[in-house]
Amino acid sequence: MKKAEPFVSTTNACKMCTPLGAAVAFKGLEGCVPFLHGSQGCATYMRRYIISHFREPMDIASSSLGEKDAVYGGKANLMQGMLNVIGKYKAQAVGIATTCLTETIGDDVSQILHEFKKECLAELNGDMPALIHVSTPSYGGSHMEGFHAAVRSMADQLADPAAAKHNGVNLFPGFVSAEDIRHLQDIFAHFGLSVTVLPDYSETLDGPALEDYQNIPGGGTPLDAVRAMPGARVSIECGRTIKAGLSAGKVLQEKHGVALHSLGLPIGLRESDALFATLESLAGCAAPRRYALERGQLLDAMVDGHKYVAGKKAVVYGEEDLVVGMTSFLSEIGIKPVLVATGGESGLLNEAVSVVTEEFPGEPPQVRDGVDFYQIVAEAEALEPDLVIGNSKGYRELARARNIPLIRVGFPIHDRFGSQRVLHVGYRGALNLYDMIVNALIEKKQDDSPVGYGYI
Amino acid sequence: MEPVIFEERKTQIHRKGAEPFSISCNKSSLAGAVSQRACVFCGSRVVLYPIADALHLVHGPIGCAVYTWDIRGAMSSGPELHRLSFSTDLREKDVIFGGEKKLYQALVELIDRHGPNAAFVYSTCIVGIIGDDLKAVCKKVEAEKGIPVIPVQSEGFKGNKREGYLAACQAMFTLVGTGDTSAISPLSVNILGDFNLAGEIWIIQDYLKRMGVEVVANITGDGRVEEVRRAHGAALNLVQCSGATMDLAKMMKEKYGIPFKKVSYFGIEDMSDALYEVARFFEDKDPDIMVRTQDLVREELTALYPKLQTLRKDLEGKKAAIYVGGAFKAFSLIKSFRHLGMDVVMVGSQTGTEEDYQELAEITDEGTIIVDDTNPLELSAFIKEKDVDIFVGGVKERPIAYKLGVGFCDHNHERKEALEGFLGMYNFAKEVHATVTSPVWNFTPRRRKSPIAAPDVAVCAGEERTS
Numbered sequence: 015m016k017k018a019e020p021f022v023s024t025t026n027a028c029k030m031c032t033p034l035g036a037a038v039a040f041k042g043l044e045g046c047v048p049f050l051h052g053s054q055g056c057a058t059y060m061r062r063y064i065i066s067h068f069r070e071p072m073d074i075a076s077s078s079l080g081e082k083d084a085v086y087g088g089k090a091n092l093m094q095g096m097l098n099v100i101g102k103y104k105a106q107a108v109g110i111a112t113t114c115l116t117e118t119i120g121d122d123v124s125q126i127l128h129e130f131k132k133e134c135l136a137e138l139n140g141d142m143p144a145l146i147h148v149s150t151p152s153y154g155g156s157h158m159e160g161f162h163a164a165v166r167s168m169a170d171q172l173a174d175p176a177a178a179k180h181n182g183v184n185l186f187p188g189f190v191s192a193e194d195i196r197h198l199q200d201i202f203a204h205f206g207l208s209v210t211v212l213p214d215y216s217e218t219l220d221g222p223a224l225e226d227y228q229n230i231p232g233g234g235t236p237l238d239a240v241r242a243m244p245g246a247r248v249s250i251e252c253g254r255t256i257k258a259g260l261s262a263g264k265v266l267q268e269k270h271g272v273a274l275h276s277l278g279l280p281i282g283l284r285e286s287d288a289l290f291a292t293l294e295s296l297a298g299c300a301a302p303r304r305y306a307l308e309r310g311q312l313l314d315a316m317v318d319g320h321k322y323v324a325g326k327k328a329v330v331y332g333e334e335d336l337v338v339g340m341t342s343f344l345s346e347i348g349i350k351p352v353l354v355a356t357g358g359e360s361g362l363l364n365e366a367v368s369v370v371t372e373e374f375p376g377e378p379p380q381v382r383d384g385v386d387f388y389q390i391v392a393e394a395e396a397l398e399p400d401l402v403i404g405n406s407k408g409y410r411e412l413a414r415a416r417n418i419p420l421i422r423v424g425f426p427i428h429d430r431f432g433s434q435r436v437l438h439v440g441y442r443g444a445l446n447l448y449d450m451i452v453n454a455l456i457e458k459k460q461d462d463s464p465v466g467y468g469y470i
Numbered sequence: 471m472e473p474v475i476f477e478e479r480k481t482q483i484h485r486k487g488a489e490p491f492s493i494s495c496n497k498s499s500l501a502g503a504v505s506q507r508a509c510v511f512c513g514s515r516v517v518l519y520p521i522a523d524a525l526h527l528v529h530g531p532i533g534c535a536v537y538t539w540d541i542r543g544a545m546s547s548g549p550e551l552h553r554l555s556f557s558t559d560l561r562e563k564d565v566i567f568g569g570e571k572k573l574y575q576a577l578v579e580l581i582d583r584h585g586p587n588a589a590f591v592y593s594t595c596i597v598g599i600i601g602d603d604l605k606a607v608c609k610k611v612e613a614e615k616g617i618p619v620i621p622v623q624s625e626g627f628k629g630n631k632r633e634g635y636l637a638a639c640q641a642m643f644t645l646v647g648t649g650d651t652s653a654i655s656p657l658s659v660n661i662l663g664d665f666n667l668a669g670e671i672w673i674i675q676d677y678l679k680r681m682g683v684e685v686v687a688n689i690t691g692d693g694r695v696e697e698v699r700r701a702h703g704a705a706l707n708l709v710q711c712s713g714a715t716m717d718l719a720k721m722m723k724e725k726y727g728i729p730f731k732k733v734s735y736f737g738i739e740d741m742s743d744a745l746y747e748v749a750r751f752f753e754d755k756d757p758d759i760m761v762r763t764q765d766l767v768r769e770e771l772t773a774l775y776p777k778l779q780t781l782r783k784d785l786e787g788k789k790a791a792i793y794v795g796g797a798f799k800a801f802s803l804i805k806s807f808r809h810l811g812m813d814v815v816m817v818g819s820q821t822g823t824e825e826d827y828q829e830l831a832e833i834t835d836e837g838t839i840i841v842d843d844t845n846p847l848e849l850s851a852f853i854k855e856k857d858v859d860i861f862v863g864g865v866k867e868r869p870i871a872y873k874l875g876v877g878f879c880d881h882n883h884e885r886k887e888a889l890e891g892f893l894g895m896y897n898f899a900k901e902v903h904a905t906v907t908s909p910v911w912n913f914t915p916r917r918r919k920s921p922i923a924a925p926d927v928a929v930c931a932g933e934e935r936t937s
Contacts, residue, residue, distance in 0.1 A: 023576035024532065024559040031533030053595055053627035054499045055509025059537035062866050066541075071869040073846050078499045084599060084627050095501030098476060102502075102847055114531050115595040115627060118565060152531035153560050153596070222925045225915040227850040227874050232925075357532075410540070410553075 026387035026411060028331055029357025031152035034060045035161030035189065036111035037074050040146070042213020043168060044234035045106025047099050049075040051092050051123060052113030056152075066428040068192075068219040071231065075099040075108075079115060088121050093130050100143055103229050106237060107144040109164065117151035144237055146171050156358045158333050161189050162253070162260040165212060169243055169262035173270065177245035182208040183296060184249040184272065186262045188279050188335050189425065192220035192434040194443065198280075201289075201440060204304065205297040210239040210246070212262065220434040244270035250292060253335035254278045254366035255358070278370065279335050280439045281447075282343025283312065285370070289440075308441040315445055316347055319452045323349050326455065329394045329412070331355040331404040332424040334363050334383070336438075340403055340423065341379065342370035343444060349451070351379040352397040359384040387411055400458075401451065406430070419454040423447070474847040476503055482843060484827065487836035493827045495842040498630065504845045506793070506866055507820045509626035511594055512538070513634020516883065517714045518590050518622065518641065519552055520544035520665050521693040525586035527556045529573050529604065530594030534626075535559075542883040543667040546692050556580055560596060570602045577611045577619065587695035588618040590641060598625030618695070620644055631795075631821050632713065639717035642689065642698055646722060649696060651703025655684040657752045657759070660704045660728075662719055663711030664735070666691025667883060670890035674735055677745055677891065680766050681759055683752065689715060702726040706751055708733050708744065713796040713821050735890035736802035736898075738774070738809060742767050770892035777896055778809060781903045786811035788859040788906055793841075793849060793867055794881060797822030797830065803862060803881070804833055810899055815856040818844050846870055859906050875914030877905030 033050050037060055040048040050057045057076035064072045075098075077083075077091040096108060112123060127145050135142055148167040150160045165186055187198055195216035202209040217233025243249075249272050251263035256276075258264060263274040280289040286309075290301050300306075326349045330340045334356045341351045354367050363383045371378055380393065391411050394402075402413045405424045413420035427433035437443040456470050475483060481494040499505035511528075515538050518526065528535035539555030546552065558576045560569050573591070581589060589611070593604050604621040612619040620641045624634050659678065664671050671691040678685055686704040687697035707719045707730035719730035731751070733744035749763040790807050792800050797819040804814045817830055818841035830840050839852050849870050853861060861871035864882030871878040879901050881889060889898045911917055915924075 021579060022558075022572060023527070023580050024535070024557045025580075026539060026555050027532050027536045027557060027559065029532060030536050031531055034533070049502070053509050054505055054507055054630070055512050055626045056533065057504070058506065058508040058866070059512070059533070062541075063537050065865055065869055069869060069872075071846060071873060073504045075502045075504050076499070078501045078503075078505065079627050080498050081628050084595075091501040095503075098500065098502030099504070102474060102476065113595070114533075114560075114565075115599065118596060118599045151562070151565075152533045153562050153565050156532075221873070223875065223914050224873070224924075227854065227870070229847060229850075407539075 021389065024386045026407065027357050028355065028386055028390060028407065029156035030063070031157060032150035032155050032160030032163070033111045033113055033152060034063065035157035035159065036109065036148050036150045036164035038064060038189070038215065038219075039161050039164035039168070039213045040109025040111070041072070041218050042215035042234055043107055043109065043146075043240070044236045045143075045230055046109050046234060047073060047075055047103050047105045047107075047230060049077070049096065049099060049108050049110045050113055051077045051088060051110055051121065052079060052115045054078040056113045063426060067426040068434050070219050070221055070434075072219070073103075073229075084115060084119055087119060088116050089126050092121070092123070092126055093134065096130060096145075097134055097137065100138060105143050105230060107146060109168070110145065110147040111150045111160065111164065112148075113150070114152040117149065123147045123149070144172060158189060158335065158358050158360075159257070159260060162256050162262070166260055166262040166265055168212060168240055170265045170269070172237065172240040173244045173266065174241040175244060175270065177242045179245045180208075180242060180247075182210055182242070182246045184243050184246045184263070184266065185209050185211045186249065186251040187211060187439075188253040189333055190279065190439060191436050192216040193437045194439045197437060197440050197442065201293070201305070204302045205293050205299075207293065207297055210243060211235060212240060212243075244272060246272055248273045248275060248296060250275045250277060250289075252277050252279045254338050254369070255334035255360040255362040257360050257362070278342065278366070279339035280443075281336075281339030282444050283309075283346050283441070285339055285342050286440050286444060305441065308445070312441045312445045312448070315448055319448065320348055322452045322455050323347055325350065326400040327352045327397060328401040328403055329353045329355070329390070329397065329399045331390055331408055334358040334360055334366075336424045338363070338366045338370060339438070341367055343447065344403070345371045345374045347448065349401065350376065352399055353380045353382065353390070353393055355382040355385050355390045355393070357384065357386060401454065419458050421447070421450050421454055474851045476500055479503065482841065483848070484831065484840040486831050486834055486838045486840060491828060491831045493824065493840065493842060495822055495824055495827060496630075496632065497843070499843055504847070505843055506845065507843055508631060510628050510631065510634040510637065511592060511624040511626045513631035514592060514622045514624040514638040514641070515634070516542075517635055517638035517690060520546070520690045521590075521695065521698070522546035522552045523549040523587045523694050524551065525556065525580055525584060525589040526552060526592070527558070527577060527580060527589060528592045528594060529558045529569065529602070530560055530596050532557055532559045534592075534594045542665065543886055544665045544691055544883075545669050546666070547672075548694075551584055551586055565596060565600055568600060568602055569597065570607050573602065573604070573607050574611065577607070578615070581611070581615050581617065586617065588620065588645065590620050590622050592622045592624050594624070595626040598628065618645060635714045636717050639715060639721065642718055643721045645695065645698045647699075647702045647726065649699025651700050654686055654700070654703040656705060656755050657682055658684040658686050658704045659706045659708050659748065660687040660689055660701045661685055661691075662689045662707050662709045662730070663715040664688070664691045664890070665711075665883065668886055668888040670735070670888045670894065673888060673891035673893055677766060678748070681745065681749060681763050682756060683748060689718065702728065704728060706731065706748070708748065710734060710798075711796050712798050732798070734798060734802040736799060736894065737806035738771070738892070738895055739805050740802045741891055741895070774892050774896055778899055781899045782809070782811045784907050785903060788812045789815050789856060790860045790862065791816035791853055791856065791858045792862045793818045793844060794863065795820050797826030799881065800830060801833065806895060806898060809895075810902060812902075814838060815858060816841070816852045818842060850874060860902060875911055875916045877902070877908065877911070879905060
């Protein structure tokens with residue numbers, strides 16, 4: 015992988031910090047309150063950031079450490095904070111993520127939780143919720159490391175080693191939209207496969223209007239279903255850039271012998287085909303007709319629209335797993351991904367991009383990891399893209415400044431409405447992305463035309 | 471109702487009339503209570519952020535910079551350096567070996583690239599722990615680059631947002647007094663505590679211009695380093711968001727003898743009062759200023775009143791709840807709601823002082839809930855208990871209102887609608903009207919039951935998904 019220019023400073027980062035990813039993941043567990051062990055600001059900033067994307071309540075508790083806690087350790091605040099949040103929220107689970115502050119002062123969260131369970135059981139009338147913890151120093155990666163680490167922690171720490179064998183499938187879909195999770199659940203249901211999706215924030219972060227305010231919104235992966243994960247026949251994990259030590263699928267495989275299928279995020283034709291092929295083999299039957307139809311409709315659209323997209327150049331940025339999926343899809347439809355960029359640094363991006371682009375002719379895309387928007391903009395300048403694909407953060411400096419259409423995918427999308435309902439995955443997700451892309455290109459052509467064609 | 475109020479927080483909630491006034495505030499947030507507050511870093515970042523020709527470098531891991539990247543609506547009439555997010559993006563090795571070298575290199579690199587007129591360097595939690603000598607690095611770069619390089623001591627855990635305000639004022643005060651003050655009009659002011667959200671400071675500047683008053687420095691909305699340097703040449707400081715900038719006003723009074731006035735530009739009375747205060751202050755120097763000001767206010771109100779009356783017809787008797795960052799804004803909001811015929815039944819802030827809450831208790835109606843540093847559990851309970859029609863807050867409060875099926879008005883730093891001045895009063899009234907009278911509330915489950923089953927009731931077998 016070519017390294018970008020070695021700037022020391024970061025300008026407009028193309029990533030967020032580890033505890034944010036953990037908070038989103040914990041929100042996908044039923045009855046769970048995410049809890050950040052650190053100063054008050056971290057929890058509030060991340061709440062605000064996540065709310066602006068999902069437009070949903072996002073309560074994140076904090077141990078609200080002050081100066082003396084930073085000196086003497088945060089144990090007392092963590093214990094008191096957990097008692098408070100468990101008492102008021104009636105949480106079934108608390109997902110505790112550390113921050114740069116508590117990692118550096120050296121709080122041993124695992125040990126503190128151990129003591130909490132012993133000392134506070136009586137105070138909670140013997141009703142101890144599940145306590146899951148994850149180490150997320152914010153200097154130790156991007157929000158994706160935090161997300162994967164939290165999913166792994168849930169699968170690892172909640173797993174019941176004595177879980178009975180069952181015919182269900184564990185699905186770790188990665189950091190996708192609420193709509194994506196719902197679509198994946200539908201696909202499994204139509205195959206007649208029982209599935210446990212972790213995390214499942216399809217309701218908790220895209221909830222219905224209800225009569226009353228829910229302190230903890232309904233939905234989420236049931237705790238018992240996570241406990242039963244070691245008994246599943248197989249796990250499917252989506253994401254080509256999950257580091258070995260952060261894989262929930264691998265931990266279930268190593269500790270409990272659950273077979274693992276590692277796939278990419280099912281974005282575009284081939285990555286969706288890989289998922290459907292896996293499901294066909296698991297279900298022992300052909301995919302239901304509706305999916306054969308959806309696949310056919312996608313291909314039909316790809317044919318109908320191919321001239322609109324032919325030879326267009328795109329810059330793709332965002333989370334590593336997402337950009338691999340988008341790159342794969344763009345390559346399939348004849349758009350040239352000229353720059354694939356991310357703030358993440360899993361070290362696995364280059365290989366993943368090669369795998370999904372190698373069957374197509376022409377120059378492979380520039381792949382840049384560990385970059386910020388300053389570098390992305392600088393590199394994009396020379397590449398003259400026709401299209402920019404990524405989250406809202408590329409709008410002002412990259413898309414608007416150069417009058418290039420931006421297709422909003424991933425996280426965060428906070429300058430458009432309905433981001434939790436953007437469908438990326440499966441044949442239908444690909445069709446949705448395809449329509450968005452073609453229409454953006456047509457709109458641009460129409461707007462740029464001196465005569466303004468009304469019929470294209 | 472379930473007891474949602476934490477035992478430790480009972481003294482931070484007051485119900486007017488039910489008991490003699492007493493409230494505790496300015497405390498650390500309770501662990502586990504999901505406070506709406508941020509941290510020291512947030513406080514200083516809020517205040518300094520809109521200085522548009524300065525470099526704002528956050529020294530720490532990426533989160534602190536990324537979550538404060540261009541999320542505020544502070545507009546600039548010129549440079550827009552403030553809208554970029556600069557960070558040293560500290561990594562594990564920097565935490566182990568110290569981040570001073572990286573900070574130095576990042577500062578030099580960014581100053582060379584952007585040529586700012588000053589640089590603010592914010593410390594974050596981690597910097598306080600690893601002990602990087604921010605001051606020494608800033609001093610070195612300042613000497614090398616010939617621009618002010620100012621450390622902002624804003625480690626997140628060292629107090630609450632108010633400490634951040636103080637750190638920001640101290641940082642700015644190092645600039646004040648270093649610029650040329652010749653040719654400043656005797657009728658001159660600095661605007662303190664206005665952040666030019668949605669261009670609001672331009673509305674206020676227009677009023678002052680019509681009165682014949684010169685604005686020396688905008689602190690900090692549409693702010694410039696050079697203006698702050700010469701701010702000590704102004705005859706008067708107008709302090710709006712007093713929590714944020716009162717410390718600076720006090721420092722300027724002490725050192726340069728510049729008097730200050732607390733003002734608010736929200737609502738009819740407070741906006742008019744602010745302008746009349748200025749007129750009275752300069753009356754000795756310019757006897758006609760009062761007439762000009764009266765003409766201005768009359769002209770604006772003549773245009774505004776009929777429009778407000780039309781909106782008021784639909785709003786009469788509706789109930790409002792307010793939860794904002796600083797308490798001072800709440801005073802103006804209460805008065806504004808009265809102009810719309812509405813009652814405020816709950817009011818609170820993140821950082822109010824005892825005097826602020828005392829004043830709120832005086833101007834609110836019996837039974838009003840007054841609350842310091844609250845959280846979603848309390849807010850949702852109060853909104854339900856009082857059955858409000860609209861909730862005024864910021865982005866974090868919005869989903870609480872909407873999930874309860876009540877209207878909402880964003881009155882925080884991210885708003886894109888100007889709410890200051892007479893024009894702002896009309897914008898506010900329009901927004902309140904738009905949300906309170908929306909037909910959607912007729913259909914939310916609290917008002918009308920669903921004709922089909924609730925989402926958690928499983929019924930038809932059919933092709934339901936199995937998970």
